[in-house]
Amino acid sequence: MTEPLVLGIESSCDETGVGIVRGNTLLANVIASSMEQHAVFGGVVPEIAARAHLEALRGTIEAALREANIRLQDLDAIAVAAGPGLAGALMVGVGAAKALAVSLGKPLYGVNHLVGHVGADVLRDDGQSIELPTVALLVSGGHTSLLLVRDLALDVELLGETIDDAAGEAFDKVARLLGLPYPGGPHIDRVAVDGDPNAIRFPRGLTLPKDLVHHRYDFSFSGLKTAVARYVETTSDVSIADVAASFRESVADVLTRKAVDACLEHNVPRLLLGGGVAANARIRALTAERCAEHGIELRVPPLALCTDNGAMIAALGAHLVTRGVAPSDLDFAVDSTMPVQTIRV
Amino acid sequence: MILAIDTSAGTSVALVGDGIVAEAATDDTRSHAEHIGVFIERVLADSGVTPDAVTAVVVGLGPGPFTGLRVGIAAGIAFALGRAVPIHGVPSHDAAAVGHRSCTVVTDVRRRELAWTTYRDGVAVNGPSLTTEGTLAADADLRQFPEVRATTISAAMLATAALIRIERGDDLASLTPLYLRAPDATPGNGPKRVTG
Numbered sequence: 001m002t003e004p005l006v007l008g009i010e011s012s013c014d015e016t017g018v019g020i021v022r023g024n025t026l027l028a029n030v031i032a033s034s035m036e037q038h039a040v041f042g043g044v045v046p047e048i049a050a051r052a053h054l055e056a057l058r059g060t061i062e063a064a065l066r067e068a069n070i071r072l073q074d075l076d077a078i079a080v081a082a083g084p085g086l087a088g089a090l091m092v093g094v095g096a097a098k099a100l101a102v103s104l105g106k107p108l109y110g111v112n113h114l115v116g117h118v119g120a121d122v123l124r125d126d127g128q129s130i131e132l133p134t135v136a137l138l139v140s141g142g143h144t145s146l147l148l149v150r151d152l153a154l155d156v157e158l159l160g161e162t163i164d165d166a167a168g169e170a171f172d173k174v175a176r177l178l179g180l181p182y183p184g185g186p187h188i189d190r191v192a193v194d195g196d197p198n199a200i201r202f203p204r205g206l207t208l209p210k211d212l213v214h215h216r217y218d219f220s221f222s223g224l225k226t227a228v229a230r231y232v233e234t235t236s237d238v239s240i241a242d243v244a245a246s247f248r249e250s251v252a253d254v255l256t257r258k259a260v261d262a263c264l265e266h267n268v269p270r271l272l273l274g275g276g277v278a279a280n281a282r283i284r285a286l287t288a289e290r291c292a293e294h295g296i297e298l299r300v301p302p303l304a305l306c307t308d309n310g311a312m313i314a315a316l317g318a319h320l321v322t323r324g325v326a327p328s329d330l331d332f333a334v335d336s337t338m339p340v341q342t343i344r345v
Numbered sequence: 346m347i348l349a350i351d352t353s354a355g356t357s358v359a360l361v362g363d364g365i366v367a368e369a370a371t372d373d374t375r376s377h378a379e380h381i382g383v384f385i386e387r388v389l390a391d392s393g394v395t396p397d398a399v400t401a402v403v404v405g406l407g408p409g410p411f412t413g414l415r416v417g418i419a420a421g422i423a424f425a426l427g428r429a430v431p432i433h434g435v436p437s438h439d440a441a442a443v444g445h446r447s448c449t450v451v452t453d454v455r456r457r458e459l460a461w462t463t464y465r466d467g468v469a470v471n472g473p474s475l476t477t478e479g480t481l482a483a484d485a486d487l488r489q490f491p492e493v494r495a496t497t498i499s500a501a502m503l504a505t506a507a508l509i510r511i512e513r514g515d516d517l518a519s520l521t522p523l524y525l526r527a528p529d530a531t532p533g534n535g536p537k538r539v540t541g
């Protein structure tokens with residue numbers, strides 16, 4: 001078989017993504033975001049996200065076909081994110097993908113959104129395909145997960161994940177405390193530039209020796225958020241720049257420390273950083289610095305492929321086709337808490 | 346042939362035309378995403394045709410519980426794109442009104458609320474709107490026509506309703522669900538205090 005032409009649909013959170021790939025080559029990546037509609041609520045509202053997915057569905061598919069300059073009949077397979085994510089949002093993409101697959105008589109792959117974030121890395125302009133095994137640190141408004149990926153089609157292990165808030169959520173909440181707009185990440189990044197990251201020593205969640213026994217690679221940002229709130233409430237003359245910089249430093253420190261530890265313990269000299277929070281300047285810089293110290297190769301897919309998108313779903317689908325993995329049965333359900341071991345439903 | 350889909354109550358899919366009617370349906374109101382693909386495949390197989398026999402798609406726009414309702418509309422949009430055929434959106438109550446000259450169709454939309462539409466001589470003249478069981482019983486306007494209480498919506502009937510409306514020259518281009526309710530969401534009203 002020549003390289004498979006696959007269309008991927010992503011609707012797990014607030015981005016409606018449709019991507020088209022031919023093997024490891026990106027042909028189209030169209031995203032419609034409902035982010036602005038959530039801003040007034042300070043976080044993603046599931047029903048608003050689901051309504052927006054349905055509205056954006058037809059337009060994003062049509063735009064992706066134009067961008068890739070292909071016809072639906074040309075496709076070899078359809079892929080769709082089946083979880084984890086918001087159930088009502090996922091169902092829009094899954095309902096569409098199933099009907100599209102039947103209408104075209106093509107196989108359908110219901111795939112894991114998180115593994116899709118790793119799959120995005122095969123779509124690189126430099127042609128340097130992802131090397132495995134790799135540790136993957138996936139950080140966004142919806143998830144904070146540390147994975148060990150031995151085989152993109154067959155073997156993904158969860159090393160740890162957040163036990164409360166996702167890192168992106170913590171950025172949103174702290175931004176609100178500081179009177180900064182939603183989404184918080186870019187704004188905290190902006191004001192932190194003028195701040196001292198060591199001005200305030202905020203806690204590092206789950207890094208004490210006793211935490212490491214059961215939560216070695218897990219994350220917790222809820223205590224950090226509370227510590228920032230307490231600091232802001234009890235301090236006169238709060239320097240927003242210092243708070244932003246010190247908060248960001250705590251998040252970046254914990255994320256990168258655990259990710260690098262995972263690489264060292266599992267003897268894996270590669271780390272992939274994915275998810276929307278990969279856009280955060282300090283997290284990128286500190287990850288790069290610590291990886292370099294330990295001779296770990298750091299890979300960060302282009303930003304448009306780090307945030308939620310359909311191309312990463314298509315890329316994972318194409319990989320499964322190439323590897324001869326059988327398609328999903330048509331009766332699969334969405335799974336809002338799909339474990340990473342389930343690469344394809 | 347028309348492929349009709351309604352997920353405003355259970356999941357119902359029908360293929361109608363050329364003297365063939367195939368229908369696959371369940372009144373399960375919790376698993377639309379699981380059934381939708383299987384049912385579309387089944388009505389095609391039962392009719393002995395391939396997907397290219399479908400010349401138009403009709404989807405029920407509700408009212409009904411949102412999560413399931415969207416599954417059917419999304420599927421209809423995608424199928425129509427896949428075959429490059431037109432798609433028509435029809436209020437789901439129209440399906441229940443088929444065969445009744447004048448009636449008030451009433452369906453349960455959860456949270457102790459009912460949705461209703463009044464039809465006079467086969468044409469929707471009022472609604473869809475929300476009410477409660479008590480208000481409905483006391484409303485003389487709503488009670489002037491016989492009540493059709495529907496717990497399921499048939500996609501085959503939806504296709505029939507669509508054909509009647511297409512004949513009448515109605516515009517069926519909108520695919521926006523008949524939500525009748527704003528999303529549940531409260532704007533963030535600032536951070537909570539954590540110190541006493």
Ligand SMILES: [Zn+2]
Pocket residue numbers: 113117140142143275307308
């Ligand atoms: Zn994601």
